[in-house]
Amino acid sequence: MTTPILPNRDVPLFHLSHNDLDGYGAQYMTRAAGFRAHYYNADYRDVPATLERIFEDMARLGEPSQLLITDLNLTVEQSDMVDRRIQGMGGSGTADTSSKPARNGLLSADLAAQLKQSISAEGPKSEVMLLDHHATGEDAAEKHAWYHLDTSRCASRLAFEAIAPYLDEQARALYAARADFIDVGDRWLKQDARFHRSIFLIGLMMEDDQLAPPLNALKREYRFHLMESFFRRMEEGASLEELERAVYDFRKDFLKGRVDDGVYLDRETPLKDKFHKLSAIALPEGSIPMLRIDGYRAGIFFNWPHDVFRGVVMELMENQGKMDMAIRVGGNGRMSLRSNNGVDVGIISGRYFEGGGHPGAAGGVLKDNRLKDVNHALRSISQTVLDRKGQVERL
Numbered sequence: 001m002t003t004p005i006l007p008n009r010d011v012p013l014f015h016l017s018h019n020d021l022d023g024y025g026a027q028y029m030t031r032a033a034g035f036r037a038h039y040y041n042a043d044y045r046d047v048p049a050t051l052e053r054i055f056e057d058m059a060r061l062g063e064p065s066q067l068l069i070t071d072l073n074l075t076v077e078q079s080d081m082v083d084r085r086i087q088g089m090g091g092s093g094t095a096d097t098s099s100k101p102a103r104n105g106l107l108s109a110d111l112a113a114q115l116k117q118s119i120s121a122e123g124p125k126s127e128v129m130l131l132d133h134h135a136t137g138e139d140a141a142e143k144h145a146w147y148h149l150d151t152s153r154c155a156s157r158l159a160f161e162a163i164a165p166y167l168d169e170q171a172r173a174l175y176a177a178r179a180d181f182i183d184v185g186d187r188w189l190k191q192d193a194r195f196h197r198s199i200f201l202i203g204l205m206m207e208d209d210q211l212a213p214p215l216n217a218l219k220r221e222y223r224f225h226l227m228e229s230f231f232r233r234m235e236e237g238a239s240l241e242e243l244e245r246a247v248y249d250f251r252k253d254f255l256k257g258r259v260d261d262g263v264y265l266d267r268e269t270p271l272k273d274k275f276h277k278l279s280a281i282a283l284p285e286g287s288i289p290m291l292r293i294d295g296y297r298a299g300i301f302f303n304w305p306h307d308v309f310r311g312v313v314m315e316l317m318e319n320q321g322k323m324d325m326a327i328r329v330g331g332n333g334r335m336s337l338r339s340n341n342g343v344d345v346g347i348i349s350g351r352y353f354e355g356g357g358h359p360g361a362a363g364g365v366l367k368d369n370r371l372k373d374v375n376h377a378l379r380s381i382s383q384t385v386l387d388r389k390g391q392v393e394r395l
Contacts, residue, residue, distance in 0.1 A: 006033075029159040067082070289394075341360075
């Protein structure tokens with residue numbers, strides 16, 4: 001089966017991919033080819049919400065675009081929705097859905113109208129292409145011409161083939177070999193001599209990056225950096241043991257130029273703490289939702305990894321003074337509270353959250369133990385405080 005070529009490197013590319021080595025690897029390929037790319041990553045459960053965000057971003061951009069989806073097999077219903085939206089943008093939808101009733105789409109009517117107006121009937125059209133290798137997408141692939149299913153190679157290999165004409169001969173050979181390397185582990189080709197190295201890289205990409213959850217673009221750049229560093233050392237002849245030993249250096253090198261030299265060179269600060277400092281620097285203003293509880297500024301951290309929460313809030317509270325206390329709350333309603341001097345979170349947790357602890361560190365729990373997202377958590381915390389006669393407001 002011949003992989004189609006991405007048609008235009010000068011048109012903005014919105015590239016959605018899975019959040020594993022093969023998913024990032026497919027984006028690594030379009031990045032190497034110099035596309036004007038906006039990158040998004042999602043697990044399967046997050047695909048509908050992420051597609052909604054992509055279509056909104058395409059509408060805001062206001063010009064013909066390419067939508068590329070890799071390493072994610074869509075359901076027939078999801079594919080139909082994508083097809084309708086691309087047709088609504090004056091693009092290359094291909095589905096015959098006349099026999100099916102209309103469904104609510106992924107894009108609001110206002111945003112769809114805004115994007116459609118921005119694309120003239122005579123001008124270039126928005127395009128969609130999906131490259132995947134999971135057989136579970138067969139029904140959707142049969143229905144939509146833009147859904148290219150090939151189970152004989154991984155998404156990184158398919159993405160490479162889609163961008164290969166944009167690379168010079170030397171780069172084509174290099175990225176072909178790297179795509180084949182990813183393919184070995186992703187498709188579990190155990191007889192291949194590269195298998196153990198490939199699955200090591202898979203594991204490396206899945207390890208906690210110690211970066212704050214809102215920093216999606218930085219997390220992606222970190223993974224591109226790991227891939228590039230790994231490949232270069234391997235291509236220099238490093239053994240797997242040497243590659244494993246080099247991982248610390250790969251990670252530290254990512255910090256160079258992103259944190260102060262004093263932090264970067266400090267031999268008494270653990271590497272993960274340096275990543276936490278980077279997170280605190282990189283977090284955009286307003287990215288941490290805030291409540292004022294009994295007069296104290298409280299940052300709310302929904303489902304943050306415990307280590308990252310601990311490290312980042314130390315920087316935000318103690319060094320930057322952006323909050324008086326920090327509350328980590330998981331989807332199960334369990335809470336961890338931290339505070340600056342002068343704020344006793346042990347008392348606050350005992351008063352409102354059925355917990356307690358020390359003045360600077362405490363635990364608690366919400367009655368609502370099925371929190372869906374940060375907004376749900378904010379509502380639950382606020383209502384809990386109000387129910388117990390406390391004062392709370394959104395900042």
